[in-house]
Amino acid sequence: MNFLFILSVIFIFSSGGQVNKPHKKERVIIDSHITLAEALKGKEIPNTNTKNLRIIDVEYYSFDNGLHRGQVVIHKDLAEDLKEIFTLIKEKKFPIKKVDPINKYDWSDEASMKDNNTSAFNYRVISGTRTFSTHSLGRAIDINPFLNPQIKNGQTFPEGAVYNKYSRGTITANSWLTHEFYKRGWRWGGNWKFTQDYQHFEKTKIIK
Numbered sequence: 001m002n003f004l005f006i007l008s009v010i011f012i013f014s015s016g017g018q019v020n021k022p023h024k025k026e027r028v029i030i031d032s033h034i035t036l037a038e039a040l041k042g043k044e045i046p047n048t049n050t051k052n053l054r055i056i057d058v059e060y061y062s063f064d065n066g067l068h069r070g071q072v073v074i075h076k077d078l079a080e081d082l083k084e085i086f087t088l089i090k091e092k093k094f095p096i097k098k099v100d101p102i103n104k105y106d107w108s109d110e111a112s113m114k115d116n117n118t119s120a121f122n123y124r125v126i127s128g129t130r131t132f133s134t135h136s137l138g139r140a141i142d143i144n145p146f147l148n149p150q151i152k153n154g155q156t157f158p159e160g161a162v163y164n165k166y167s168r169g170t171i172t173a174n175s176w177l178t179h180e181f182y183k184r185g186w187r188w189g190g191n192w193k194f195t196q197d198y199q200h201f202e203k204t205k206i207i208k
């Protein structure tokens with residue numbers, strides 16, 4: 001019996017027989033944990049808009065470097081895309097402030113944006129118009145909206161937000177995140193002609 005063998009026997013016994021101890025499970029901070037019915041409360045919404053919605057859990061590192069779990073209300077056809085993208089967001093530790101369904105903000109897009117909250121479904125019109133937004137079918141998502149505001153006619157939404165493409169959590173034309181959305185057939189609002197909506201990705205139905 002040589003010395004190294006004795007050492008390894010001692011090690012195995014002292015570690016309870018497990019040489020490779022599994023990593024301690026990381027604590028998850030829960031930002032949202034509700035049902036779809038709860039997420040749709042507080043607003044009259046036609047069944048044609050809600051029937052295809054799903055609520056999915058997503059995990060991400062926030063700006064506190066902690067691992068968080070939130071929820072997205074999204075059209076069922078886009079749920080897989082978002083799950084894949086959020087897996088990458090978590091892996092790459094792209095910071096996401098929080099992901100709460102919009103009813104937590106009393107259905108106020110403005111309040112959600114000011115809180116830098118990422119959200120998808122919202123039954124609302126495009127601001128300043130009577131046209132329903134792609135968000136009202138759950139076919140769009142706004143990511144870190146305070147860091148990625150919308151710029152329209154020289155005005156910034158939400159008010160007080162500043163787009164600095166070098167900040168963490170910001171989306172640009174060359175971001176890996178933008179490319180992952182493109183690969184799955186989504187469009188990015190950051191390169192639209194008359195407005196730059198840096199927070200916005202959407203995938204609308206292809207009309208043939």
Ligand SMILES: [Zn+2]
Pocket residue numbers: 135140141142197199200201
């Ligand atoms: Zn949007």
